[in-house]
Amino acid sequence: MTTAALTITPLIVPATLAADDAADFRAYGDLNRLICDEEVGLPDLAPDAAQMLPNWQDDSDALDLGFVARDGDEIIGMVTVSFAQEAEAHAAEIDLLVAAAHRGRGVEEALLTRAEDEARERGRTVLQIWTLHRPEEAERMLVPRTGWGRIPATSLSDAVEAHGFTLEQVERNSELDLRADPEPLRRALAAALEAAGPEYRVIEWQLPTPPELRDGYAAVLARLSTDAPSGDMDFVAEVYDADRVIRRDGRLTAAGQTVSVAAVEHIPSGTLVAYNELLIGAERTGTTHQFGTLVAKEHRGHRLGTIVKCANLLRWRELVPDSSVVSTFNAEENRPMLDINEAIGFVPVSYAGAWQKKI
Known part of the structure; x- marks a missing residue:
């Protein structure tokens, strides 16, 4: 597969998870848990589709948008973008979801570019994203600009860094x-x-x-x-x-x-x-x-x-x-x-x- 084979379409927000158009949103919940499992072995870090749907249905305080990448009929990745609705908000919060089996073939870059384009269109000047990491040493360790903590580089953090993001902070999950x-x-x-x-x-x-x-x-x-x-x-x-x-x-x-x-x-x-x-x-x-x-x-x-x-x-x-x-x-x-x-x-x-x- 090459990036030319990708199609990226908006994530549909269904009325219920049983609705005829809810398959992609259910897949979003599954993919979210899979990423947490693959990255750190903790699938329960991710909320399931039922827990996330109410937030997506109500944009009073934050607008959530998603985009689904496919190769043919197969979902190979997603990206979500959240926009705080305060008048002074500058940032768009991004979540990149690409399973290990589909990484390194242009999917990450295509989805990050789509999310950045959406942020620009909505007048945001800052992009933010979070990556998960195991508590272990690796050949390449990353230190944030705060100077506190360090994390092992991963394929997802490499993709984020290659897209121009700077590691600002490390958070500990306990x-x-x-x-x-x-x-x-x-x-x-x-x-x-x-x-x-x-x-x-x-x-x-x-x-x-x-x-x-x-x-x-x-x-x-x-x-x-x-x-x-x-x-x-x-x-x-x-x-x-x-x-x-x-x-x-x-x-x-x-x-x-x-x-x-x-x-x-x-x-x-x-x-x-x-x-x-x-x-x-x-x-x-x-x-x-x-x-x-x-x-x-x-x-x-x-x-x-x-x-x-x-x-x-x-x-x-x-x-x-x-x-x-x-x-x-x-x-x-x-x-x-x-x-x-x-x-x-x-x-x-x-x-x-x-x-x-x-x-």
């Missing part, structure tokens, strides 16, 4: 065994609560967010895009209000997903200043994903990160007792959060490279 003795979590939580003092209290809920918490939750969710370490990645300051929380809750709880939130309220101000989210799909024996964790900058140093993580993990063991493991990603330079993870039993299982290209 897992916690939910079947382990919970006593260390209880001790860590008790010690952190004592250190934080009486000005802070824990609030917990399961999505959808209670109406009285939506405004406060919106405010702390918006901080993730600006307060979390991101190197020189160009992330727009996300705009949240109660209505966006309602929309987000709807997307996250669709397809039978369960989401638990543990937050910390600063009692004197009545504001939420830290949060942690845990999510699992309809198959509640699968991998749990830590979906978001943040401590607002002005409240760091009070062990609030330990509080929200431990409180939510202990709650999760009762809420979803059949899930065996929690997976989370953190920037390698985010030592405060990695210190918490390591102290309560998380271990590294893979890494992600965050790449960026200005166009």
